[in-house]
Amino acid sequence: MIKKKKTAVVALGGNAISKKGEEDTIPNQFKNTNQSLAGIVELIRSGYNLAMTHGNGPQVGNAILRVELARDKAPILPLQICVADTEGGMGYMIEQCLKNRLKEEKIKREVVTIVTQVVVDKGDPSIKNPTKFIGQFYSKKEAKEFRKKRGWVVKEDSKRGWRRVVPSPLPLEIVEKNTIKSLVKDGIIVIAAGGGGIPVYKKDDGTFEGIDAVIDKDRASAVLARDIGAELLLILTQIEKVALNFGTLLQEDLDKVTLSEAKKYLKERHFPPGSMGPKIESAIQFLESGGKEVIITSIEKAFESVKGEAGTKIVVR
DSSP: OOOOOOEEEEOOGGGGGGGGGGGHHHHHHHHOOOOOOOOHHHHHHOEEEEEEEEEEEHHEEEEEEHHTTTTTTTTOOOHHHHHHHHHHHHHHHHHHHHHHHHHHHHOOOOOEEEEOOOOOOOTOHHSSOOEEEEEEEEEEHHHHHHHHOOOOOEEETSSOOEEEOOOOOOOOOOOTTTHHHHHHHHHHHEOSSSGOOOOEETTTTTOOOEOOOOOHHHHHHHHHHHTTTTSSSEEEESSSEEEEEETTTTTTTTTTEHHHHHHOOOOOOOOTTTTHHHHHHHHHHHHHOOOOEEEEEEEGGGGHTTTTSSSSSEOOO
16 A cells, blocks of 8 residues: 655745845845755655745835836736736746756656635725735835825835835635645645735636735645645744744743644734734644644754754644
8 A cells, every 4th residue: 555645835934035134136046045945855855745835025025116117118017916927936936946956866756836826805804904014115205195196005114114005815715726736646846825826806706806915925825735635834934943932031942832822822922913923823724724733943944843853843732
């Protein structure tokens, strides 16, 4: 009897491709992508079937900036198209780097990128009250002008200036889930739901319509993991372990956390909304939908964490 391979969804953090304090050039992005794949290659070597997701925070902001710089010179691209463009471009980058790496390691596995649509609720509260900052900073005068002329929603961002805000609705379902599941089952590594995927809603006739919004990448990764029946959700970020009282003298790193403990710590506000909060909420969502385990760790410790030598493991009980 052939043993069934385990399926995992690996969510690459933003620092996998663009690093703070470093010029965000394409050569640097390729370099960082190559460096981030070491642990993932070991997962593949050990026999995992994989789907991979990635963030696109800096990249989609730059795409929007290019649109603004080209205003009155080229057609304006809506946010949903910018998300799709970064999905394709960044997917190509990760796909090429991973294919090259697998060839070097003499690992025979195919890699493919799927530009992914993600269903959201058109009535999601965030659509009426957008809070997700994107793009560059503006003066108060510029922000008011753009609100009037372009119909933007703008808000002050931590007293650093004014920025555009867009909705960030909760992901409900992956449109291409059956295709992704079939490919992953056949051993093909699929790069999907990049940047959280393209937000779409279902119309009354069952067809889809895009929304100018962005979806949290970790939340989308949890939905993808659920939809393809993955056992493991591996969230890669900048820190090796999740911690209580992070950044204080009382900081306590966590090796293993149960679902009930994760809910308790989240309620106690150990995990801020702008950083670890969505990752823990995504972990809870995945486990409650039938997932077996979630691991949160750094990109460098990806494979060690799966072997139980690093990271924070979150399990049902």
